[in-house]
Amino acid sequence: QKEVEQDPGPLSVPEGAIVSLNCTYSNSAFQYFMWYRQYSRKGPELLMYTYSSGNKEDGRFTAQVDKSSKYISLFIRDSQPSDSATYLCAMSLDTNAGKSTFGDGTTLTVKP
């Protein structure tokens, strides 16, 4: 069993929909939780970063961490075609980014 599980999708939604992306993990020691966005044929870029449990909001994006359930989510409100990308979750034991464990990614398409 993988340490980080992510539904690969693909996920297709109409423009304006609320999108929910999720990851589960098995290592309860993870403290730092990240979401990356990766456009086709590009490198990943950091979208959201959360320490421990709780919510974090940035514009149309909200990251949630539930450490008791070992479950993290990324919500995208008012989704746009420009949100079409692969979203990778990642988590680590400490601030050392190189020690992150990545999910496989969920591919999202937002249709106009």
Added chain:
Amino acid sequence: DAGITQSPRHKVTETGTPVTLRCHQTENHRYMYWYRQDPGHGLRLIHYSYGVKDTDKGEVSDGYSVSRSKTEDFLLTLESATSSQTSVYFCAISEPGTPQETQYFGPGTRLLVL
């Protein structure tokens, strides 16, 4: 892509051939990383460097070596390429002590080993 270039961007090679991929950064970040990305496996760390001539192995280092003689350059070498090393390779950089120690990724190199 935050001042990170990778070369070549695409390469086709034959089994048994040595291959070197280059990562160059203009951000003067201390840490550099090499990942591979494969369907069903996500991003996996191959090697990383915490400074010039300071490198260490990651999760999937077998068959790969690295060198870092200058802050700005991090080379990944496949000593004798195999078909299982067909992948997309990403370089990343980060600076310790900065908020979140954000990793910035390069544009990737697509390698096909025939």
